[in-house]
Amino acid sequence: MSVDLNAVRRIAHLARIEVSEAETPHLQDEINAILKFVEALDTVDVEGVEPMTSVAPMRLPMREDIVTDGDIAQKVLANAPRTEDGFFVVPKVIE
């Protein structure tokens, strides 16, 4: 499989990465080189094989359903580019 220029634009949008028209052909080449590299996997017989969900045979640990953390609003906001009154500030989302 390979991607065309339109697909590259679509993927960039899904990944929320702005891509200029000038960069698109180069990205297309690089993506297609990797897709070509992984093409070899098409020949592997995976009939009846379970996809791996956990590399270690471990049961997910359970704990009491209680609050163990919190009340650290200042710490949560400390690295934000813009805050106001204990909130993150972003450009207007809803008109």
Add this chain to the structure above:
Amino acid sequence: MTDLTSLTLAEARDRLKSRAISGLELTRAHLEAMERARGLNAFVAVTADKALEMARASDARLGRKEAGPLEGVPIGVKDLYATEGVHTQACSHILEGFRPPYESTVTANMWRDGAVMLGKLNMDEFAMGSSNETSCYGPVASPWLPPNWSSDRARAALGSGRRGLLTPGGSSGGSASAVAARLCLAATASDTGGSIRQPAAFTGIVGIKPTYGRCSRYGMVAFASSLDQAGPLARTVRDAAIMLRSMAGPDVKDSTCSPASVPDYEAAVGRSVKGMTIGVPKEYRLEGMSDEIERLWWQGSEWLRAAGARVVDVSLPHTAHALPAYYIVAPAEASSNLARYDGVRYGLREPASDIIDLYQKTRARGFGAEVRLRLMIGTYVLSAGYYDAYYVRAQKIRTLIKRDFERVFADGVDAILTPATPSAAFGIGEKSENPVEMYLNDVFTVTVNMAGLPGLVAPAGLSSAGLPLALQLIGRPFDEETLFSLGETIEQSAGRMTLPAPWWN
């Protein structure tokens, strides 16, 4: 008097304990060495005041005979470990200015045991790379000179972008360069596809990626969560064992972290390997593999045989599929993990008119080219219509790779011996134009991550050009001890690697 920076971690620990040296003088010696080695670009942040303060506290504890296992030992920390109030950016522009308000479990464990933090180490951006060239702080130079280069020529290159000098490998390039150049006694590193082991091989030092779940991932900047593991880089097998014992251990903050207690790995160093069975997998004999790698591998099996181990041929039939499957699984997980970098809660924010524009501009400016490429690959293989063909298929292949290893271990093999890398270190700028060629560096190491197994790399000799070459030992899950015993046998048989004298001063 011996140069304090040339001590092994074990020697330094013993001298600190007997009070032959103080933590403060040991830390000062390393800070001075770091200052002289700035040109290597191994450290991206130096925490000198913190280091001196920690060293003084260690000296006080040593005086009270309350020393921890790493008391007073100066180490470097890879930039992907969250260190409270200290520079943590995974060497990405998108985390510009980030100072975590919390500490990673691995580093917290090391401070608990008395270690001293010297600073943060350079790495490929988000650990995506095999040469440390994707770092937003620029490439790191290896302390090893390129073949036929004079010290003068190398020193001149340090001042002009380090082009032509050798890469220390990646992604833990800063960690490897700093340890090999004796700027710290050991360093934390991390390994998603080979990022501890390939740099260890390139710089003539020891690295271990432990079993998935042996170290907590809490506070490590995530790349591919089902593959990422913490581990140490150090100059001897014993030093790596001492480091891992402190780094590893249960953690309620990481549900994938094993609750099993940590053995005394150092006790396994020097233990006899007599009667062990070592597998040599025929699928690792790649077409066009160089004679010197082939010879090194054969030599390694001879050393283990001479030490009383039995060497047998084994087969891991799905080996060749590991690297392509990795380049589906790892970018997929990365695209999900790195979705958090949106310019809202931390790090870089680019001015924009609306929220989507804010995300797109911030991520375009904040991520480097290799990271952007992998995020797009990951997004593509997870997108509607392609998920089954790529992602699910790759995860099925991962099951097959793991089964290969399980079969070999069930047949009584204690560990598997392979080369660490297909070649010795290459030059900065030599492979950076071709992503797929760069990915081939991990061909021998990536299988281990895909199967969640432990893998140790130890130096085993020099190439014809005089550069370090290494062997890899792959173990059963949670049997790092066997790897330390076997690794030390290789280290003893090969003779301790003589690291390059400091031409960079």
